[in-house]
Amino acid sequence: MSIDKKPMTNKPLQGVRIADFTVHAAGPFCTHLLALLGAECIKVESTNRMDVFRKPHPVYGRMEAASFAQVAANKLSIQINMKHPRGAELARRVIAISDIMCESFRPGVMDRLGIGYEALKAIKRDIVMVSVSACGQTGPDRNYRGYAPLFGATGGLGTLTGFEDGPPVEMRHVMDHGTGLTAAAAALAAYFRKKRTGQGQHVDISAREVAMSFIGDALLQFAATGHSHGRQGNDIPGMAPHNVYPCEGKDMWISIAVAEDSEWAGLTRAMGREQWLSDKRYASAAGRWDNRRELDKEISEWTRTSTREDLTKLLQKHGVAAFASYHAKDIVEDAHMRSRGAVKQLTSPEGETRMAVGVPWRFSRTPGSIDTWTPKLGEHNRYVFGELLGMAESEILELIEDRAIY
Amino acid sequence: MPAASNDTPLNGIVVVEHCRSVAGSYAGRMLALMGATVIKIEAPGAGDPLRRMPPFIDGVKRSALFDYINVNKSSVTLDVKTKTGLALLNELLKKADVFLDDTRPSDRKALGITPEEVAGDNAPLLFASVLPFGAHGQHCDYLAYELNTLHSGGEGYLMPNGLALELFPDRPPVKIYGQFAQFVGGTSAVCAIISGLLIQDVVGGQFIDISVQDANVALSCFNIQRLGEGVLENRHARSFQYGGVLECSDGYVGLLTLEQHQWEGLVQLMGEPEWTKEEWLKDPLNRGRRGAEINKQIRAWAKSQRVEDLVIKGQALSVPLAKYVGPDAIMAAEQTKARDVFADVDIPGVGTVSMLTAPFQFTTPEKLDAYPAEPGANNATVLCELLGHSRSELDRWAAERVV
Numbered sequence: 001m002s003i004d005k006k007p008m009t010n011k012p013l014q015g016v017r018i019a020d021f022t023v024h025a026a027g028p029f030c031t032h033l034l035a036l037l038g039a040e041c042i043k044v045e046s047t048n049r050m051d052v053f054r055k056p057h058p059v060y061g062r063m064e065a066a067s068f069a070q071v072a073a074n075k076l077s078i079q080i081n082m083k084h085p086r087g088a089e090l091a092r093r094v095i096a097i098s099d100i101m102c103e104s105f106r107p108g109v110m111d112r113l114g115i116g117y118e119a120l121k122a123i124k125r126d127i128v129m130v131s132v133s134a135c136g137q138t139g140p141d142r143n144y145r146g147y148a149p150l151f152g153a154t155g156g157l158g159t160l161t162g163f164e165d166g167p168p169v170e171m172r173h174v175m176d177h178g179t180g181l182t183a184a185a186a187a188l189a190a191y192f193r194k195k196r197t198g199q200g201q202h203v204d205i206s207a208r209e210v211a212m213s214f215i216g217d218a219l220l221q222f223a224a225t226g227h228s229h230g231r232q233g234n235d236i237p238g239m240a241p242h243n244v245y246p247c248e249g250k251d252m253w254i255s256i257a258v259a260e261d262s263e264w265a266g267l268t269r270a271m272g273r274e275q276w277l278s279d280k281r282y283a284s285a286a287g288r289w290d291n292r293r294e295l296d297k298e299i300s301e302w303t304r305t306s307t308r309e310d311l312t313k314l315l316q317k318h319g320v321a322a323f324a325s326y327h328a329k330d331i332v333e334d335a336h337m338r339s340r341g342a343v344k345q346l347t348s349p350e351g352e353t354r355m356a357v358g359v360p361w362r363f364s365r366t367p368g369s370i371d372t373w374t375p376k377l378g379e380h381n382r383y384v385f386g387e388l389l390g391m392a393e394s395e396i397l398e399l400i401e402d403r404a405i406y
Numbered sequence: 407m408p409a410a411s412n413d414t415p416l417n418g419i420v421v422v423e424h425c426r427s428v429a430g431s432y433a434g435r436m437l438a439l440m441g442a443t444v445i446k447i448e449a450p451g452a453g454d455p456l457r458r459m460p461p462f463i464d465g466v467k468r469s470a471l472f473d474y475i476n477v478n479k480s481s482v483t484l485d486v487k488t489k490t491g492l493a494l495l496n497e498l499l500k501k502a503d504v505f506l507d508d509t510r511p512s513d514r515k516a517l518g519i520t521p522e523e524v525a526g527d528n529a530p531l532l533f534a535s536v537l538p539f540g541a542h543g544q545h546c547d548y549l550a551y552e553l554n555t556l557h558s559g560g561e562g563y564l565m566p567n568g569l570a571l572e573l574f575p576d577r578p579p580v581k582i583y584g585q586f587a588q589f590v591g592g593t594s595a596v597c598a599i600i601s602g603l604l605i606q607d608v609v610g611g612q613f614i615d616i617s618v619q620d621a622n623v624a625l626s627c628f629n630i631q632r633l634g635e636g637v638l639e640n641r642h643a644r645s646f647q648y649g650g651v652l653e654c655s656d657g658y659v660g661l662l663t664l665e666q667h668q669w670e671g672l673v674q675l676m677g678e679p680e681w682t683k684e685e686w687l688k689d690p691l692n693r694g695r696r697g698a699e700i701n702k703q704i705r706a707w708a709k710s711q712r713v714e715d716l717v718i719k720g721q722a723l724s725v726p727l728a729k730y731v732g733p734d735a736i737m738a739a740e741q742t743k744a745r746d747v748f749a750d751v752d753i754p755g756v757g758t759v760s761m762l763t764a765p766f767q768f769t770t771p772e773k774l775d776a777y778p779a780e781p782g783a784n785n786a787t788v789l790c791e792l793l794g795h796s797r798s799e800l801d802r803w804a805a806e807r808v809v
Contacts, residue, residue: 010608012601025628033624037601052664058694059647059664068634070627136767139744144721149650150728153660158651159730160583162570168658168730169566169580170650174590177625181593186766188600189415189440195604197413201769209747212736213765214586217461221470222733223748223759224463230732234553234581237460242553244562244578251640253578255562257551259455321549325557325579327564327640328633331623336543342620343630354634360624361598362542362615364521366605 010366011038016191019098020044020075021091023051025148025173026207027104027132028071029180030187034100035074036359036368042094042384043072045377046081047406054377068348069374070356077375078384081406088114090404093389096123099194100187102130107142117202126200130187132179136206146207148175155211160218162231171211178214179207238285240292241267244325245303247311253325254308256299256315261285266318271302348373381405413770414441419603421504422447423479424486424495424519426454428552428585429618430508430536431475432592437504437599438478439764439772445498445788446476450483450807453781466755471585473753474761476778482789483782483809486517490808497793499524503606504532504599511537512547521613531611532602536595540617550618556587559622560629564641568650571641579641590625591618647697651730652708658730659713661704661720666690671723675716676707749774785809 016039020031028043028051035041045051053069056062080090092115095101101120103110110116110131117129131137134146135154144154152158152171162169183205190203212219222228234243236257244253258264264285268276276282281291288295303311308324315322324330332355337343344358359368385391385405399405419442423434431446431454438444448454456472463470482498485491499505505524507514514520521533521541535541538550539558556562557579566580595616602614623630629639637643649661663669669690673682681703686692693700708716713729720727729735736742737760745767748760751774764772789795789809803809 010605012605014605033597037597056691057664058690059649059662059697061643061647061694062632062635063691063694064635066631066635068631070631135741136745139741141739141741145724145726146728147662147664147726149646149660149662150726153658153728153730154736156732156736157583157586158660159658159732161580162566163574163577163580166570166573167651167653168660169570170568170646170660171582172561172564172567172644173628174561174582174586174622174625177627178586178590178593181590181597181621181625182765185436185593185596185600186768188597188604189766190768192600192604193413193415199413203769204767205765206745206767208741209745209762210765212747212762214582214589215584215733216474216762217471217584219733219736219748220474220759220761221461221463223737223761224470224753224756225465228733229461232583234578236552239551242551244553244557244581246578253557253563255553255557257553259551263549316548319549321551321554323548323550323554323558325563326560327638328560328626328629329638331560332630332633336539336545337619337623339543340540340615340617340620342540342617342623355630356634357624357627357630360594360617360620361601362540363598363602364613364615365609366602366612 011368012363012366013037013039016040016100017098018042019095019101021101021103021105022132023049023104025071025176026179026183027102029177030130030132030183031075031102032071032073033181033184034187036370038368041075042098042380043075043077043375044080044091044094045077046079047377048081048083050377068354068356072374073356073370074372075375076380076384077377078381079378079405081404082113084402084404084406086399086404091115092123094384095120095127097388098127100128100130100191102132102187104132107131107133107137121200126194126198128187128190128194128200128203130183130190130203130205132183132205133207135208137204148172151175151207151211155208156215156218157211160215160231163233164231166231168231175207175211179205179210182210238289240285240288241295241299243296245300247303247308248306252308254303254311255323255325257321263320264288266320267315270314270318270320344370346370346373412441414772415768416440416442419443419504420502421445421506422498422502423506425506425508425536426456427508427536428456428471428475428588429591429595430506431456432589433536433595433599434479434506435475435477436593436596436764444479446479446481447484447486447495448481448781450485450782450809453481453483463753463756468753468756473778477751477761477774478776479778480784480788481779481781482785485808486519488808490803490806492518494789494793495519498788499528499531501792502531503603504534506534506536506595506599508536510547511541529610530606532599532606533611533613534595534599534602534616535614536591536616536618538618540620541615552585552588553581555591555618555622556581558619559587560626561622564629564639564644567641567645569653570651571645587618587622591616591621594621647694648700648704652705654708654711654713654716657713659708659716660728660730662726668725669693671720671725675720675723675725676704751777753777782809
């Protein structure tokens with residue numbers, strides 16, 4: 001292992017090309033991560049099948065189109081109208097020069113379009129095809145429609161999330177992106193296998209199963225015992241205190257979690273309540289758990305007059321796991337995050353600047369990076385159809401005219 | 407890269423996992439299911455503290471969490487604070503492709519397993535560091551459990567939304583079930599590790615700094631994007647303008663109509679009541695602005711409906727609707743059975759039970775073939791057969807409590 005040498009210019013996926021037919025959130029997050037790692041990602045859309053990030057999103061409260069979409073950074077954009085008779089042929093040509101093909105159509109649609117796995121294998125024997133769907137490519141529910149909150153429901157994660165005496169909770173984009181993250185891990189594994197054995201394959205990612213994987217412990221508990229805990233709010237059985245406490249300021253919070261007796265002792269020192277160490281309500285972990293609501297009240301009284309930052313520093317100094325509840329502004333202004341490059345300022349081609357999430361890993365020799373802004377729809381038509389596929393300008397113009405490139 | 411002798415993606419890759427965190431162990435689980443040989447190092451005696459973390463498989467007090475995230479691994483007990491223990495760890499690392507470690511940076515120094523020390527003569531080794539806040543930066547030595555990392559990443563602050571928030575507007579934010587942020591950190595580590603393996607033949611080994619916070623911030627990136635659009639998200643403003651969790655007569659459904667035809671399907675599903683005929687409802691932007699009025703109506707309607715009816719009729723009308731289900735319904739679902747995503751495992755003292763295999767399906771199926779054994783169950787196999795030590799050495803180390 002070498003850590004002292006300067007980073008090299010290689011990125012882990014340098015030279016890997018992806019034909020990206022994904023839209024919405026889950027699939028594009030998968031290819032976003034692969035693009036951060038250096039893959040050349042060709043995002044395929046059309047005027048009649050534009051990704052939602054280019055449009056307003058009123059249900060989410062976004063009344064205008066997004067001006068920058070994180071997950072489109074580093075990607076190339078081309079247009080193929082899959083409804084045009086020549087659409088499938090153009091898609092096949094792009095896939096033929098790619099190593100990985102990602103898609104998030106409803107199961108069966110790719111086959112109907114003539115670009116299902118079997119058809120692709122015929123033109124590119126070792127293609128790694130990654131399908132991201134709501135319920136997977138097989139089974140009676142394969143055609144089920146879904147968005148993040150819905151597979152959060154059918155996969156149980158949203159059902160088990162929430163207050164003990166309240167309803168289930170919608171999972172938001174983290175559910176989509178958790179699916180994309182899982183798909184990226186699987187795509188990398190499948191590509192690694194291809195590199196070693198020369199064999200491609202079809203990777204099947206079901207968002208519902210990703211949600212299920214997040215409650216794998218509850219599923220195992222249920223299988224073994226016939227029951228599982230329902231919604232538990234912020235509790236983790238046996239851990240107390242374990243909650244989110246109010247701090248100075250409007251809607252400001254700190255998370256505090258205590259598992260071991262040594263951490264409990266640290267908390268009592270930080271609070272100046274060492275007498276609790278001999279208080280029979282709190283002296284043992286079992287006692288703290290039984291009296292957790294009372295304990296929560298006492299801690300809330302203590303936290304509410306201090307800032308999140310001061311409390312975090314103090315508690316960490318005493319060996320207690322505590323951290324401010326960060327909102328987006330906290331994250332982009334956080335010196336630690338900035339020093340890691342985990343958030344960074346980007347500049348658009350027009351000179352507009354904004355903060356974005358950077359690469360979530362630091363490789364000592366092959367760092368990833370965000371290099372380019374969200375591409376305009378079709379910005380790279382000439383590069384992909386002309387330069388990569390060798391089509392003459394006249395042919396490209398003809399396809400544009402005919403709305404095959406549309 | 408080592409040759410593959412079977413068809414799993416990571417066949418032949420050896421991972422030494424020295425982790426106590428859920429994130430690190432979950433990364434090891436995924437790598438093991440992808441075919442890697444994962445050797446878990448635990449403290450002698452009681453082993454990994456996660457063995458004592460809830461939820462439990464009652465009766466035998468086995469941790470369902472530990473067992474779920476430690477399948478398909480070997481367990482070796484080593485006290486790396488001793489000279490012999492550290493030497494044995496280094497011997498193991500010479501046989502390994504990946505060192506997966508979640509020791510805090512200050513403790514790495516104390517133990518003698520800093521990246522520089524491990525690099526030594528392990529040229530091709532990938533050192534994958536998985537820590538709540540990463541290995542660099544002012545928070546790198548901070549302690550954090552799941553609740554803390556979830557809140558460090560931005561999503562903790564934003565939960566819950568919708569109905570749960572409206573019912574309890576003054577309560578603190580509520581966490582996502584279980585170990586969500588940790589599993590995300592672990593999956594992120596898997597991405598980084600395989601990326602390192604992919605370029606290992608070009609650049610050799612390297613140090614990869616994986617932060618659970620960074621992974622969760624990446625997952626929550628739309629909130630950063632919204633900030634760039636001038637909107638600081640909070641729990642109240644982020645709620646869906648209409649739809650979301652609806653209470654029915656016998657349970658809950660989720661409803662999300664993002665597209666015009668889905669809204670029209672919903673109107674049909676409700677039987678086209680008078681209020682849906684108002685002019686302003688035709689414009690999706692107006693519906694977004696006046697979502698509260700819509701919610702009042704659809705919540706009142708949903709209360710008299712049965713979940714199953716709604717889901718079946720809704721799907722037929724292309725309305726995105728889903729039932730909130732728990733483990734019982736998930737395990738009984740036809741889709742679950744058809745997809746073959748659970749495998750039978752034998753739990754000592756409990757019997758044969760089903761465990762979820764993996765959230766990905768390869769052409770070459772992943773298999774659950776080793777249930778977590780007792781700490782140190784594989785000491786002899788690993789230390790004697792793999793490293794070539796004698797049984798008498800092993801017995802001596804056991805007496806000295808090194809293993």
